Structure formats: structure tokens, C-alpha cells
Amino acid sequence: ATMRSNDRNLPRAAARRLMRREIRFVLAVMFLAYVPIVGSRVVYSLLALELGASAFDVGLLAAGMQLPMLLFSIPVLLLVDRAGARWLLLAGTLCGALGLLLPYFFPTLPALLAGSLFFGMWNVLAFQPTQKLVGAFSTPREVARNFSVYAFFASGALFAFSGSYT
Helix, strand or coil: CCCCHHHHHCCHHHHHHHHHHHHHHHHHHHHHHHHHHHHHHHHHHHHHHHCCCCHHHHHHHHHHHHHHHHHHHHHHHHHHHHHCHHHHHHHHHHHHHHHHHHHHHCCCHHHHHHHHHHHHHHHHHHHHHHHHHHHHCCCCCCHHHHHHHHHHHHHHHHHCCHHHHC
């Protein structure tokens, strides 16, 4: 994800504004993806408890959301380099939709577990490509600042549901 060829002729200030606009877009996409991912942890746990799940079952749901991150982070990074971020973000959105719809139409513990795996895959497919885009859209002078802002937005998404953990 480099600058387009017709953007190479822009003056430096205009090119910096273009990168800032792209970074803002990536941050907005990341924030909009992370809020449902974080919120789903709470909703899934509450739905599982409503369905009569044990503490072990709720733990399985939480682990199911993290298992794809453990297994697929490096392969997804390789795919981002080869296929680009757009298709992976789209695939992640589809995984998120499946993670939402599966327990809605089939409110059972196995459907919740399958949905948590889809949400975990959405997490991988939202996290890795957006990080790659932040690095690609940053100049060497802006990399540290842009990743700091990225981390701030990610923690903001976590903060959106922090009251639900207490």
C-alpha cells in the first residue's frame, strides 16, 4: 500500500495531507471494527450464562475468540503482503457478520462457540491489515506517532466497554 503513481508529483505538504487523510481513514475503520469485537466478549458471556453455561463454557468462549489470533496472525500478515489489506478487511467483516448472526439464529452453546471463532478471525483480519496500512501510509518521521495514535484508538475501543467489566 504505497502512494499512487500520480501522487508522486504532488508537493510535499500536499502529500503529507494525503497521508494524514489515509491514516485517519484507517483509524476510523479500526475503531469501528474494534468496538463490536470488544463488545461481543461481554454479549457472548452474558448470552452463554443466560443459556445455562458453566464457568468453563464461558472460558471456552473467551478462548475461542483468542485462538484464531494465536493460529493465524503470521499467515494473515503474509497474506496482507501478497493480497493487500482490502480483501482481508472484507473477509474479516464477513467473519464478524457470521459471528453476530450465528448465535442470533441458533441460540445454543455450540453456535456461540462457532461464533466466537468467527469473531476471533474478525479480530485477526481487522488487526493485522490495519497495522500494515498504518506503517505503509507513514513516512519514516511519522511512523512512531502514527502507531501511537493507532494504539490510542485501539485502547479507546477497549475503553468503550470498560464499564461492563466492573
